[in-house]
Amino acid sequence: MADRRPIAAPFVALGPSGVAVSTRLKDLTPEDEKVLRWVGAHLGSLAAKDLKARCVDGLGHSAESWAARKRGLTAESSSRWAGSITRVTHDQWALARRGQAAHVQSLEAGITTIRHRLALPVGQKGSKRAPGGYRCAHEWFHKTRRLHVLEDRLGRVRADREAGRVHVVRGGKRLLGTRHHLDPAQLTEAGWRERWEASRWFLQADGESGKRFGNETIRITPEGEVSIKLPAPLADLANAEHGRYVLAAQVGFPHRGQEWADRVEANRAVAYRIHYDTGRGRWYADASWQIPPAKSIPLEAALAGGVIGVDTNAGHLAAWRLDTHGNPTGRPRRFFYDLSGTAQHRDAQVRHALTRLLHWARSCGVKAIAVEDLDFQAEKTREKHGRKRRFRQLISGMPTGRLRARLASMADATGIAIIAVDPAYTSKWGAQHWQKPLAGPTRKTTRHDAASIAIGRRAQGHPIRRRTTPPRTHRSDVHGHRTVQADRRAPGREGPRPRIPGPRTRSVSPDAERTRATRTSTTVRDVRSDQVWVQDSLLLTD
Template sequence: MTGVFGRAGVGSGGLRELAASFVVPGPAGVAVRDRLRVSESDAAVLTEVGAYLGSLAATDLAERCRQGLAHDAASRAVRKRSLTGRSSARWAGSITKATHDQWALARRGQVAHLAWLRTEIASIEARLARPLGAKADKGAGLVRGYGSRVEWHAKSRRLQTLKDRLTVVEADGAAGRVHVVRGGKQLANTRHHLQAAGLDEQAWRERWRSERMFLAADGESGKRFGNETIRVTDTGQVSLQLPAPLAHLADAPHGRYLLDATVRFRHRGQEWRDRITVNRAVAYRIHHDTVRGRWYLTASWQRAAAPVLPLQAALARGVVGVDMNDDHLAAWHLDVHGNPVGEPQRFFYDLSGSTAHRDAQIRHALTRLLYHTRRCGAAAIAIEDLGFTEGTSREKHGRNKRFRRLISRFPTAKLRARLVSMAAEQDIAIVAVDPAYTSRWGAQHWQKPLTTPRRKPSWHDAASIAIGRRALGYPIRLGAPPRPLRHWGRTAPPPHDQSDRVGHRTAQARPDTREREETRPHIPGPRTGCAPPGRGAKAGDQAAQHRSGHPAEHGSWQQDSLPLSL
């Protein structure tokens, strides 16, 4: 996406200060899932228990929302004691914790919505105050005016709508009142549009019932297999503690129900087994997918906070610069001196279709990127620290609906989170860099020099080099003094037309320097386009290395691990 946002950062007032690159911390938790091939009797019991606990969770959430900002530890203890009598102490603890997390998430969303409303109102007011058709002046801090009287009138009406909405949200925020829907607001709205969603009432009710069920239990370190409420043994046997009113459904001692189905976590299974054998906490969640008609068990646990790898250590073997786009990842391997090595790589994905399809496409593209990084021998991937919170504003890109939709559908947060978690398993560090000007400067300084008859780098390929060089701490453009290239023993060419009128090379190799510039010996062999350095038709001709437009200058070349610039 640098091809879009890199251009927007340049203004008449000068360039903004770039943020320092940093290594992204690894994931703090792990979650794995496996299918539960339950029998009909097991499915009936799980449905009854989940619906009963879901009704308790709904009651507790309503009580928590009524308390608002007056909530404290004492009120939570009262709610937990009330739930304990109708379920058990452990189920009550899981329900109250889930309620607290859901309320806190809604509260954070409310704060973010308030900030967005205030930003939109300020932006519209600033543009309404400008004359019609006025141009923007970034140096003076002036935004552009609206293009016509019709647009101005429509925006003035939208301004009043946003102000009314802001008044309501501010009142809710002051009172600590949040709006939460157990089961999801989107699914609740689908009830009024069943035909458009391709559902009938019965199918919708099954999905609604499934989403409102509660079958989740937090882990407890020191307890048997790390969880007493939903217990999974090292052999994959699953059992759960039944609530007191449903104790008659038990088929095992101590009011427990033992499922016929077993689980076997193939992904991170050994890590999960190592935890439960020493009775370390593992949280479980049982979920019913009504679309597929399947039951799943998700296990999650926290990892010990690992120290963040120093930036220099992460970049000790070079880096793979990655430019994220709406349909592919553009990657190029750079050595420790910032020189592009090999050929550019592109990993495509399709973001159309269902959520599951998009998620699978992202995972597949990231998997290929990680394999490419390991093949290159690099231990770090450089990406842009993107956040499209301001880029999707209607006031910034109002008439360009296609562009706004492109930004809105681009999964920056999900892609980065998945890349960090997947790279941690491969011992690959993720380095985040400032995204400013990477696309503009990359195309300006790298796209044309790297273009050959057999390789035509795109704007995004050049941006990946700029991202990698910024991660390594080098300027994007070729600076002085440059260093010799591999085998050729020559420094970077002068600017412009590479003639002597602009001066000699900025860094001439000393006579005692290895790979210094000298006539290369001619080695007999086939004259092919892919002949290695030192074996071409003009190997001993210095004019081929100094004169612009010479045919030998357009042959394939390979860069050394020596820096082009400092």
């Protein structure tokens, strides 16, 4: 157990810091759609120019250059449109830098793995901690070539990072590559062009506290009237005062509509984004605002009513309810979701599964849900798992980060705390200690169900392994309960016990299994009455 890494303590995950709701813009006239397209295309071209200027600045960016870019955009739009464009540009550049750092880390990990395996003899087997040599000389030769490719790629990425260069595609790199594969994507050139242009439009504005209805650029009144401040070159399209264009659509937000209305009436900041769905041919409006993060309750208070342990898998969530002592109660539950299809479909499937999980938790009266603090960013590299292509696809398709963020956001409205635990050895030790004891003739306990118990017990501070059974002579009310529980400070308490021949209780001979069925009942006379009762034979537990 010396090479086992330390296990981090569980913690209560923070709640959401913002709210985003969406609604559809219905009953738009052809003139409304034409104005939205023109405004989006004009502001999108300004956003593309500003992004180019920001990338040219690189690491030499400063507050003065930011102000100069904003002044240049103000003449072609407005001061508020320019502020929104420069802020989004800055966020895009920062996101590209974080992705660049992650790419460098992935390349370094791949190069380290290849060098290690090339240094070993061909065919040498690996261990659980380190991979072995390559299987054959053919694979060894191709990995030497791949090593040179990765080293060359790493050199270019490092040079870009040191120089402050980033590569950003407005509209998305994946959609850009789809242009060369229209048949597999089931798109025509005109259909792709429409989607490409719509993805590059810019129709979003930051909110301002103290301003009328919380936003001076894109304004939605409590009655649902939508108006847009037109850029200076398109001011002749205005149909209202002060260069504004009022849409014919009347909108309302079904989800959190009252909360949104309260903010708008109090002139508190609300940011809006208008976008077009080319697949459905519909316009949508998104509203978002910041909220103060809720104070997380203490871990002991969250676990006062028990906990539900949840094991995240590629196609389902395995959950089991545990009482305050860490014992599983009831039957395990499964919440399935389908991660095929579009991003919107996958997100809807995750939200539906989490909704059913939260409803079940509320019906049980549990105030805490324990999940693993998973992050597969460093675990799904091609060089680490080698030929396990299906396994790499499996872990790449698991929505670990999005699922936890969604769960924390949705649970905040229900008063349920989300506890994140260290995922180390939960599946292995859960199956080792809980899968077989909880299986029966009419119930099959899977490895995922056992892992959910391990996750819940780790959140409660209990060891994953089950309690040691006392000797048979000490299992009576006369002597009291003698179950041995490992102390929390005992080193290696999460580890498995050493294997000892014979029954685990070591209170009977090793051949006791053969004589179980031949044992007869013991007749005992109660000294307090004249009745005679027969005690059934007691089976020795393993």
